[in-house]
Every structure is written in C-alpha cells, then in structure tokens.
Amino acid sequence: xxxxxxxxxxxxxxxxxxxxxxxxxxxxxxxxxxxxxxxxxxxxxxxxxxxxxxxxxxxxxxxxxxxxxxxxxxxxxxxxxxxxxxxxxxxxxxxxxxxxxxxxxxxxxxxxxxxxxxxxxxxxxxxxxxxxxxxxxxxxxxxxxxxxxxxxxxxxxxxxxxxxxxxxxxxxxxxxxxxxxxxxxxxxxxxxxxxxxxxxxxxxxxxxxxxxxxxxxxxxxxxxxxxxxxxxxxxxxxxxxxxxxxxxxxxxxxxxxxxxxxxxxxxx
Amino acid sequence: xxxxxxxxxxxxxxxxxxxxxxxxxxxxxxxxxxxxxxxxxxxxxxxxxxxxxxxxxxxxxxxxxxxxxxxxxxxxxxxxxxxxxxxxxxxxxxxxxxxxxxxxxxxxxxxxxxxxxxxxxxxxxxxxxxxxxxxxxxxxxxxxxxxxxxxxxxxxxxxxxxxxxxxxxxxxxxxxxxxxxxxxxxxxxxxxxxxxxxxxxxxxxxxxxxxxxxxxxxxxxxxxxxxxxxxxxxxxxxxxxxxxxxxxxxxxxxxxxxxxxxxxxxxxxxxxxxxxxxxxxxxxxxxxxxxxxxxxxxxxxxxxxxxxxxxxxxxxxxxxxxxxxxx
Amino acid sequence: xxxxxxxxxxxxxxxxxxxxxxxxxxxxxxxxxxxxxxxxxxxxxxxxxxxxxxxxxxxxxxxxxxxxxxxxxxxxxxxxxxxxxxxxxxxxxxxxxxxxxxxxxxxxxxxxxxxxxxxxxxxxxxxxxxxxxxxxxxxxxxxxxxxxxxxxxxxxxxxxxxxxxxxxxxxxxxxxxxxxxxxxxxxxxxxxxxxxxxxxxxxxxxxxxxxxxxxxxxxxxxxxxxxxxxxxxxxxxxxxxxxxxxxxxxxxxxxxxxxxxxxxxxxxxxxxxxxxxxxxxxxxxxxxxxxxxxxxxxxxxxxxxxxxxxxxxxxxxxxxxxxxxxxxxxxxxxxxxxxxxxxxxxxxxxxxxxxx
Numbered sequence: 001x002x003x004x005x006x007x008x009x010x011x012x013x014x015x016x017x018x019x020x021x022x023x024x025x026x027x028x029x030x031x032x033x034x035x036x037x038x039x040x041x042x043x044x045x046x047x048x049x050x051x052x053x054x055x056x057x058x059x060x061x062x063x064x065x066x067x068x069x070x071x072x073x074x075x076x077x078x079x080x081x082x083x084x085x086x087x088x089x090x091x092x093x094x095x096x097x098x099x100x101x102x103x104x105x106x107x108x109x110x111x112x113x114x115x116x117x118x119x120x121x122x123x124x125x126x127x128x129x130x131x132x133x134x135x136x137x138x139x140x141x142x143x144x145x146x147x148x149x150x151x152x153x154x155x156x157x158x159x160x161x162x163x164x165x166x167x168x169x170x171x172x173x174x175x176x177x178x179x180x181x182x183x184x185x186x187x188x189x190x191x192x193x194x195x196x197x198x199x200x201x202x203x204x205x206x207x208x209x210x211x212x213x214x215x216x217x218x219x220x221x222x223x224x225x226x227x228x229x230x231x232x233x234x235x236x237x238x239x240x241x242x243x244x245x246x247x248x249x250x251x252x253x254x255x256x257x258x259x260x261x262x263x264x265x266x267x268x
Numbered sequence: 269x270x271x272x273x274x275x276x277x278x279x280x281x282x283x284x285x286x287x288x289x290x291x292x293x294x295x296x297x298x299x300x301x302x303x304x305x306x307x308x309x310x311x312x313x314x315x316x317x318x319x320x321x322x323x324x325x326x327x328x329x330x331x332x333x334x335x336x337x338x339x340x341x342x343x344x345x346x347x348x349x350x351x352x353x354x355x356x357x358x359x360x361x362x363x364x365x366x367x368x369x370x371x372x373x374x375x376x377x378x379x380x381x382x383x384x385x386x387x388x389x390x391x392x393x394x395x396x397x398x399x400x401x402x403x404x405x406x407x408x409x410x411x412x413x414x415x416x417x418x419x420x421x422x423x424x425x426x427x428x429x430x431x432x433x434x435x436x437x438x439x440x441x442x443x444x445x446x447x448x449x450x451x452x453x454x455x456x457x458x459x460x461x462x463x464x465x466x467x468x469x470x471x472x473x474x475x476x477x478x479x480x481x482x483x484x485x486x487x488x489x490x491x492x493x494x495x496x497x498x499x500x501x502x503x504x505x506x507x508x509x510x511x512x513x514x515x516x517x518x519x520x521x522x523x524x525x526x527x528x529x530x531x532x533x534x535x536x537x538x539x540x541x542x543x544x545x546x547x548x549x550x551x552x553x554x555x556x557x558x559x560x561x562x563x564x565x566x567x568x569x570x571x572x573x574x575x576x577x578x579x580x581x582x583x584x585x586x587x588x589x590x591x592x593x594x595x
Numbered sequence: 596x597x598x599x600x601x602x603x604x605x606x607x608x609x610x611x612x613x614x615x616x617x618x619x620x621x622x623x624x625x626x627x628x629x630x631x632x633x634x635x636x637x638x639x640x641x642x643x644x645x646x647x648x649x650x651x652x653x654x655x656x657x658x659x660x661x662x663x664x665x666x667x668x669x670x671x672x673x674x675x676x677x678x679x680x681x682x683x684x685x686x687x688x689x690x691x692x693x694x695x696x697x698x699x700x701x702x703x704x705x706x707x708x709x710x711x712x713x714x715x716x717x718x719x720x721x722x723x724x725x726x727x728x729x730x731x732x733x734x735x736x737x738x739x740x741x742x743x744x745x746x747x748x749x750x751x752x753x754x755x756x757x758x759x760x761x762x763x764x765x766x767x768x769x770x771x772x773x774x775x776x777x778x779x780x781x782x783x784x785x786x787x788x789x790x791x792x793x794x795x796x797x798x799x800x801x802x803x804x805x806x807x808x809x810x811x812x813x814x815x816x817x818x819x820x821x822x823x824x825x826x827x828x829x830x831x832x833x834x835x836x837x838x839x840x841x842x843x844x845x846x847x848x849x850x851x852x853x854x855x856x857x858x859x860x861x862x863x864x865x866x867x868x869x870x871x872x873x874x875x876x877x878x879x880x881x882x883x884x885x886x887x888x889x890x891x892x893x894x895x896x897x898x899x900x901x902x903x904x905x906x907x908x909x910x911x912x913x914x915x916x917x918x919x920x921x922x923x924x925x926x927x928x929x930x931x932x933x934x935x936x937x938x939x940x941x942x943x944x945x946x947x948x949x950x951x
Contacts, residue, residue: 111453
C-alpha cells in the first residue's frame, strides 16, 4: 500500500493491571508524511506514544522504526536514531536556561563522556561552540532568542511548548511524535507551531505523527488520520474520509467530546 | 586549651580536608545527579575496613590493600545501587541508610574479622594490638623530615601537617577535576537527569549509565575519604561510621550551597570550625555544661543547623536559589 | 477553537492515571507486579512447611524453646507493628519519611521512666504518660516544624527529620544523662506461664501488645476517624474531594503516631530491661522495613508486617531451622527482607503501586 513505512506498528497491546490501554493496534506511517492520531480521551493515544518512544514496553506486538525492531528499547536509544517525542505537558528543565535546554539536546556530544573535559578539552570546546551556534540559530527560528539566558522555569506554557519543540529540532530528527502540541496554547502561538511543523516536513522531510484534539488544525495539516478508541485503531484514511466515517463520529459522540466534523461546528 | 593552639587547628584542617573529599562524593550523587544517598558512610567504612583487614590478617602490602578497599566500596555501590537506582527518592534514602547500617552492624558483630566493637586493634584477638598503619607512617616520615628542614614551615612540621598537605592537595586536585567535569556537557546532562529523567531520556541521554557513573565516582571518593581518615587516626572502630557521618556531609553541602562545587571546601571548613570551635566557647551559659555534655551540644547544633538551613536558606550560604535542588 | 475546558477535569484525571501507569510500567519487568497472591502464596507455603517441621521434629523440650521464641516474636513484632503503623500513616498522609521516629520511641521510654521512677507512679500511669507525652510532641513537631516546611521536597523534609532526631537524642542525653536506665520492675523476678519463662518487663509488654494491637486494628477498621485516616493515606486528593477534612486528619495522625510510638518505646524499654538515649537508633530501620513490607501508607499492612517481621526475626534463631541464625544477626534478616522487597515488590504487601 505504501512504500516502505518509516514506522510500523503491528498487533501492539498494553495493559495496566485490569485496564487495557492499547488493544492489538496496527498501523503504518509513511516517511515524510504528517499523520494525525486522534480519538476521544482515554483512547490510548499517549500510551501509544509511550510505547513507540520506548517509555513503555508492549506486551504483545512489534514496532519497527525504519526497518529496525524497536519495541522495548529504551527512550534514549530511539532518540539517538532519530525518533523523538514531545510531552503533553512540556517537560523543560526549569533549573537550566533556555539556551542550556537547547544545547542539552545536541547530538554527538563527546563532552558527555566521563572525563572528556579532562583529556579532550579542545575537541570538546569546538563541539560545544558548534552546538551553541546551532542552538542560537534554532532559537531564532522559534523566536525565543531574547529569552536565551532566562531560566526555563520562568517561561509561560506556550513558550515552554516552543522550547520543547526547539529542543526536538536540535536532535535533527527523522521522525517526531508530537503529543497535543497545541493544547492550552494561545491561537497566535498555535499557528506558529503549525507553521513550524509544516516547514519541518517541507524542508527536511521529517515524518510527523501528531496527537491533537484541535480538529480543524489536525485535519488541515495531516496527509492521513488514524483514529483510536478504547485502545483499538478503529479507522484510518484521508481526513475527508475520516470526517464522514460513522464509527468515528459515534466514538466521539459517545463521549460527548467534539466530533471531527468539518468547519460548520467550529467554535471561536 | 587555649584557642591559638596550632597543632589543634592543623588537626581540624586535616579532618576538614577529609570531609571535603567525602562530601564531594556525596555532591556528585546527590547535588549533581539527584540521588539521595543516606548511607554514603558505608563507602568509607568498607574501604577502611577492607584495607585494615587485608593488612592485618593477610599481610597484603598497603597500596594493594588500599586499592582493594576502594574496589570493595565500588562493588557495594553497584550491588546496592543498581536495583535502587530506579526507586523514588524516599525509598532510595531508606535503602541506602539501611545499607550503611548493615555495614556498620556487620563490622560491629563479626568479631573475628573486624575486631568487633573495639575495632581494628582487636582484629588479631585480645592478646595482640593489631596495627595497619605502619607503612603509611613510614611514608609520612620523609615528608615530615623535609618539612623540618624548611625554615618557613619548620615550626608547624608534624605528622598532622604532612597529612594536611597530602589530604588538601588531593582534595584540591579532585575539586578541580570535578569542577571541570561539572561545567562540561557531562555536568549538564547530569543536571538534566536530576531534574527530569524522562525529559533527558527523550533527548537521547542514557540515564542508567549516567547514574551508574556517579554512583561509582561517589563510592570512590567516599572510600578515599575513609582511607584518609583511617590513616589519620590510625585506628578504626564501627563507631566511626555511624549514619551521622553521612549527615555531616549533607550539612556541609547545605552549608556551602548545593549548587556550587567550590562551596564544598568552604562548607567543610565552616563545619570543622563550628564543630571544634565549640570547645572554646567557655562563657556562660555554655560553661555550665561539662565536656561530656559539650559533645551532645555539638550534635544538637548539627541538628539545629540542618533544620534551620532547610527552613531559612536551603540554597546554603553560597548557593544559587534558582538552581536549587532542595527547595 | 474547540474548548478544552469541557473535558478539562477528565483530562486531568486521565493524565494522572496515565502518569501513574507510565511510572508503573517503567519499572523493569522483573519487579513489576510480582502479584501479591504469589507473595501470599509463598508465605503460606512457608508457614505450612514450618508447621510440618514443628510437628515432626519437635520433642517436648524444644516446644518450650519454640514457645519462648514465639512470645519474643510477638513482643518484638508488636513493638514494630505499633511504631510502623504510625510511621506508615505519617508517610502516607503527610508524605514525610520520618527519620526521627526511632527517637520518638526514646522519648516515650524516658517519659515513662520519669513518671515511673522519678514520680513513683505505677507502670500503667507511666505508659499513659508516655503515650500522651509523645502524642503531644508529635503535634508540636507538626505545627512547629513540618507544616511550615511543607512543600520543600521529600529529601529536604527527610533531612529535617534527621536533624530533629539528633536534637531529641542529644537533648535527652543532656537532660537525663547517658547512663543506662531501667523501669521500676523487679528485674530478677521470673514469671512462669506454662512452659514460658518471662521477665516482668516482658510480661507487661506482652500484655500490652495483646491488648493494644487489636485495639488499633479496630480503631482503623471501625471508627470514623480511623477510616478517614486510611482513606487519606490511600489517596489524599480523592479523600479531600469526598469531604474529609484533610488538615484535621493531618493533626490526628501525628497524635496517633506519636502516641503509638511512645507506647512502643515503653514496651521496648520493658522488653529490653535496660535502655539509654540511643535506644531508638536500632529499631529505626527495622520500623522502616516493616513500613515498606506492609506497603507505605497501608496501616493494616504495617500491623501485619511488623508482627510478621518480629516473629520472623525471633524465630529465625530457632535451632530446628538448620541450627538457627545467630541472634546477633537478626537485623541482617530484616535487611535482606528490605532489599528483596525493594527489588521485587517495592509496594510491599498492601501498598499502592506508586513507587517511582
């Protein structure tokens, strides 16, 4: 159906005690695509993200990233091959400055080896400079430059989202999992984020899988939509198809959440 | 004893230096990586006892015994630490304090091996006075002799002064080394892990390996401090390794400030001053207490300081409030 | 923009649940969900094996020794149980790892000593005095120290409790001196109950244990206050949302924990025969072991675990068990239990899976 998928989920299940959070879920994500993952609350979307990004291990099923089996691998291993994620509530390091937050995410840091400061000072200093330059550039892109030396703890919620996004960019990822990037963010900032997401795919060909409740936004930018409900994948397809899909509408109406119908019901 | 008694203050300085190394080990584990090790004293105890046991029971040469001591401390840190690394902070605190206590308890009760309550001098049984310090003393003698020949330093020349030089040179080298490392990306990675491991893992940091690194480093430094203390005093007993020892190190970290590595020697010297200086405060109402009670007063002071610093100035005297670990 | 408010609250709960779930699942698989039924089953199997050995290999003389060990176990166990109930509730309700808890026992013993030896009252009055004194101290510690410092972080509070412990111990050293003390009981008398030979102190301790432990269990199970305490220890937010005055419970729990610790201190002093201001240090990590074994925040768990631990420690010295553990090493057994727990079942027997 699609050329070699960059992410492939097959028969993945996860339960917590008595609760089945993810139930035999399977789907593929095409490289360079923007895919929306939607579904009512409690559908298992964030759990799915946790499974993909290595924070959870599936009980059944396999996950492949770019042909490499990755289920059960620790998060840092996935991040180092280019699969990174954001968190629903942005997890910035509040006790470090914005610039330090960015530099933390730099790839290939020889300085993180034990003792590197002692026996490789020049090599280390050079790489630090490179990373610092890259960080400053990206801060420009996400327009947080003037806050570079402020502690991340002083940032507003929306700014933290941007910072987390910028941190992701530092890792030069091949695929990004975005967990509700627009939740609780002012409209102007949300638009900015959307622009960044689209630009990322356009310029670098980064694959994006995004969980969102903002139906307008996710329908507008996604090439494909995957719908989950109560742990299972109940539909996948083009945005237009999903909006007409009866099962999907039922799933949403059943929980009194906003159904993914087109612009007619958009609220201010 | 009058206050300007040089040999006394040299002794205090030696102990402060040893505490600097000890607290540095704790700094790496707790202040840098966020692992609240309440049983740090175990590393000192294991290194010292291993060295003494090997020298006294098996006639192992001192350098080998010392290294073996450090290795045993590291081994213990791994055995206890690895399973505990993923635990919540208070569980880790409990597990580590239990670990420290069990080491002390074994030292107290395995009489044949450790000499029991009377410590190292009893290791060869009641009829002999076991010693482990001869080689170290032999090492110090040429240094003392060199000091005596030096016209400037001659008045202070003593075994304790030689110890002071060795301990503080070591401490300063270690402080520089770790200062460089803390400022480097390695230190940044640790600070990130301390605050939010998942965020650090999400950007590619191997959290487990990093924690293992500080655990081992902490064990090495704690063990080294234990060795120095053993060499300084010449005798070791289980009483030297009470949990209070670990909490002195916490107090030192908090006194100086948990956010700066150079605050450690300041904290250690302050602590030494406070602790030993109380014996000179002979005015009313302190003069009402006899010398035995003064010891308890000192511990009361330690307890009060722990509480007050936590309450009023948790970042310590030199710390940076925004990077505060202990809120 | 669709409003997020409409599912705001639900999202919060869902996030919490997910948060908890992520944390559980992030435990390596070897430790996850060693089901409590497996543990209970293992314990039951061990007990059955034990009883079998008893039945098959115990000649008459050894029955007396066994009975003696059982009584010792009940005494040690109830001391641990009573102290652990308080400690676990403080842990669960106030989120405080109280490293001064052992020293609360010391206050109890010395308060009782004061009433019993200095004021010449009988042991019952002394015990009541001790209970009241430490309960009061607990409340004072709450209002004077822990409540003002709330929100400082678990390690900071733990360090504060360490400081408190140092204060208690050394003030007692100064005020009461370092010499060992005894209660006003005839130490050389021996009370014979069937095959058991007990010192008067032990006899009193057993009597207290047999009365108080069930009372505490009943209090927790049947009284409104007890039930509320358990609810708050279990889930503070849920309890507060369902109308329980969490602040008032917070004070009550210090009264209960203090009182029980005081009583446990008296029992400890009685069963040991002699005591000094350092008496609380040894029990401290045994108490913590019982707390972890029972599950942090679970009062029943602490009761059961304390008793179980005490019995296990005493019975481990029984000759029939492969020569028995040298009684010097009883705490080592507790330590091994603690380590195994932390490895395989950190939530203990009845605790919530909230370990990380």
